[in-house]
Amino acid sequence: MNTLLKRLPRTIRSNQWLVYGCVALVVMSCMLYVSINALLVDISESKTRFERESRIESATFLPREPFADLSTFEQDHGFAIERRREVDAAAGQGLALRVFEHTARVNIPAITSGRDLQADDEMLLGQTVATALKARLGTTMTLLGRSFTVVGFASVPDYMYPIRTTDDAGIMLDPKAFGIAVITPSAMDALAPEALATWHIRTVDGSTSTAKQELTRTVGLTFWQDLTANPRYTLATAKLEGAASVSTTMPLVILLLTCLLLAAAQGRIVRMQRAQLGTLKALGYSTWELVVHELALPAIIALAGSVLGILMSILTMRPLLDLMVSYFSIPLYVTTVPWPSIIFGLVAPVALLVPAVALVATRLLSQTPVKLMQTTVANNHVNLLERSVHLRGGSFRKRFATRTAIRGLTRLALLMLGAMLAGYLLLFGGAMRDSMDSLIRSAFRDTTYNYTYVLTAPRVENPWGGESLTIAPFTTADGRLTFQAMGLPATSTLLVPRNTKGEAIPIDRVIITRALADKLGLEVGESLAVTQTATAQDLTLTVDAVAEMYATAAVILPQSRLNSIIGAPAGSFNALFSTARLDVPSQDVVMTMSMAESKAAFDSVIEPVWIVLGLIAVFAVFIALMALSVVTTLTVEEERHSISVLKVLGYHADELNAMVLGSGIIAVVAGFAISVPLLLSSWRSLFAKTTSTMTFSLPIRLSPLSILVCFVIMLATYLVSLRAARSKVQSVGMAVSLKAARE
Amino acid sequence: MLIELGKVGRRYRMGQGEFWALKDVTLGIPEGQLVTILGPSGSGKSTLLNIMGGIDRADAGTVRVAGVDLSHASERDLTQFRRDTVGFVFQFFNLIPNLTVRENVEVTADIAKKPLSIDEVLEAVALSPMAGRFPSELSGGEQQRVSLARAVVKNPALLLADEPTGSLDFVTSRDILRLLVQINETYHTTIVLVTHNAAIADMTDRLIRLRSGEIEEDCLVGRRIKAEEVTW
DSSP states (O other): OOGGGGHHHHHHHHTHHHHHHHHHHHHHHHHHHHHHHHHHHHHHHHHHHHHHHTTOOSEEEEESSOOSOHHHHHHHHTOEEEEEEEEEEEOSTTOEEEEEEOOSSSSOOEEEEEOOOOSTTEEEEEHHHHHHHTOOTTOEEEETTEEEEEEEEEEOGGGSSOOSOSSGGGGOOOTTTEEEEEEOHHHHHHHOTTOEEEEEEEOSSSOOHHHHHHHHHHTOEEEEEEGGGOHHHHHHHHHHHHHHHHHHHHHHHHHHHHHHHHHHHHHHHHHHTHHHHHHHHHTTOOHHHHHHHHHHHHHHHHHHHHHHHHHHHHHHHHHHHHHHHHHHTOOOOOOOOOHHHHHHHHHHHHHHHHHHHHHHHHHHHTSOHHHHHHSOSSOOOOOHHHHHOOOOSSOHHHHHHHHHHHHTHHHHHHHHHHHHHHHHHHHHHHHHHHHHHHHHHHHHHSBOOSEEEEEEEEESOOSSOSEEEEEEEEEETTSSOEEEEEEEOTTOOSBOOBOTTSOBOOSSSOEEEHHHHHHHTOOTTOEEEEEETTTTEEEEEEOOEEEOOOSOOEEEEEHHHHHHHHTOOTTOEEEEEESSOOOOOGGGEEEEEEHHHHHHHHHHHHHHHHHHHHHHHHHHHHHHHHHHHHHHHHHHHHTHHHHHHHHHTTOOHHHHHHHHHTTHHHHHHHHHHHHHHHHHHHHHHHHHHHTTTSSOOOOOOOOHHHHHHHHHHHHHHHHHHHHHHHHHHHHOOHHHHHHHHHO | OOEEEEEEEEEEEETTEEEEEEEEEEEEEOTTOEEEEEOOTTSSHHHHHHHHTTSSOOSEEEEEETTEETTSOOHHHHHHHHHHHEEEEOTTOOOOTTSOHHHHHHHHHTTOSSOOOHHHHHHHTTOGGGTTOOGGGSOHHHHHHHHHHHHHTTOOSEEEEESTTTTSOHHHHHHHHHHHHHHHHHHOOEEEEEESOGGGGGGSSEEEEEETTEEEEEEEOSSOOOGGGOOO
């Protein structure tokens, strides 16, 4: 064994905290990066395979007339068309199940556990609801008065994101309240012969324009919805893409910043050994030999950190994967070894740390041995800034602290970088909370109704009460976004659109919600080209006002105008808002929605978010502690000589602590301050991209309270690291460090 | 001649101006000679030693040591020269703190062409019982003996010692001087010893006195006394 290498384990032992802290930082960054990336690869590949093997539809439609010869029509155009019936059934304990009949050619259920249906008294239970309720195979459920045995759990491709409705509550998934089930067609005959039937078409290449034309020509259409306009599919896609952007960008940024931080720290460690390196050079060691030797520690830190991180990511991958899969209802087909991520995770820390340290070491060792040995631990060099700053006022201690800060500007920059990284992560939690909070408030603030009833057909008479309105789906001219048009009476009190000042906007004009304005980049006075989804009629609206509503992308029009646009009778309505439950016969209602349910659903969505936020905060505090500890340790090491001299002169450890390390607070505050705009700008651009095809917009908010709380956490973390550094200051001996300075 | 210096100069920049630490130094030192370079602080003696040892470069003149032209040598050649030819002993020992006594010696033996036996060298400097200790566990004199052992183990043609007794007490200093003489006699090693202590010159073959970067006196010592007889 090379003698110089024998230094290595001893160097590690004598700098345990520094080394282990550095390794822990790499472990966490690597683990986060590899596991999240692997997760996304698996989910994404599973989704693609699910769509292919379960023959996902290209569109849903309702024919105006029955098909004369369906199989010939299919053969002539290469389509697969299948009718599917569905009925909603209460399954007890607040759970509602949408029961489908089993299909064989389009939207085929994928069995994720158990087996497929073999008898009419058997059912498949949706995977998300099965996971949420911890359901077991073999249990019996009663639906609409009939008993079914659960023989398998399944996912249905057009319900990849299984939500009950696709409007206001559309972004909320509450698997404990809503799920899907599949029974045999003959069981559906017996259970609900008049169940709602929809038609599903799968084209060879997924494009739907020809199919729509041919169907319009052959049977006529009363309803048409492309798969890309189906929120139960697009939300899954968008959320996965959103998760992909956040999940790949965030860990990558953390990994790169960690490496940068460590490279800077390691570079300084090398500089601290300049006298030893000078001696070794004088003894005949070449620059190359010494550089290679100096690279051993960063290489070990990087390798140990990345290998451990990858091993830990393998342990955490499966639970994370199960969580994601149950959230999206996608069968898990693949659990690949994420080689590209593993290789990147393994190589990135080494590739970033080693060259950075090599650069520092090479530059340092280009000096003559004499110069290296002359500038010992007590660095006598006074930089330009130190010379130009003339400190006269204030106490000696303050002036000393200021001088130490100016002397260690790069050290402060390092501390600032660490504070920035930790601040970004802490504020990440704060911003997520504030943004979600703002979204919820905007969703529920302007709505004082508790129930929404969507009727099967337009009506003129309202025997049930509540406030009537007209709703119709619109699609942007480019087909990218489908949203709701709401025709409200001028006297609407249950839904009041408001401007930024909170003032009510009169409903005599074209109002778009902030969510729609954000997505389409629209301002007041601009034109909105839309297609009425059901009839494919094009029209252009001029935006007169924007309502501060983030939860729903919608256009609000006077009711009479919307009726005239969609060709509904004058004075008619097809939906009702109400504060109390209305006695509308079930055959007249397509859908009922309760705000209480929406709120409950929202809460259930938010719950895991809090857990994630908690974990991120812990991670942030850990990173902050590590970064701050690394820098404070370096500061004490570099200021050993001054500390020792001041100790000899009679200063106490506490006083020295404040004098040597006190200036770090400036860097911590500055780093935190920078992280605020950094987070807001990066989040705004990120979420603008990921929610562009969703029906809601996330208002990025960061309240002063959140900033204050995060700052206090950060400050507390800094004070803890200072407390830890205190023992390091105390451990600096008077004689020993003075001798070390000479050496 | 093992060492040949011709009109050697070394300049340092001091703020706006410059300062010549060595001016026109010309001298030759034959193999096996034990030489003392004497002078007050700032006279350029350490600079001269560093240039002879190839750890610093002259700004003027020629430097040839053991046949190697140091004034025109590349960095690589200088490293090779230090590795093969020179042993250093520093005033503040410059030991590697996290290597044991034996390992501190081994660090040089590792890269030497024909190193002496580490055990023999440690025995010679009376450090065998302390071979497993770390520098911080040793006294100043013991640390300097490790430094000597580290320099000697490669069996260098030239041993350069910069104030080897500068930070030691009298008794320990005499011990170190005795070892230097022993090395000179045993291995026929050329030794150049820098000191500001005039008494030490009496135990060497030659005295070179520097003042303000110039040779003030260069003479052979008439009668070389034993190291044990040196006193101050």
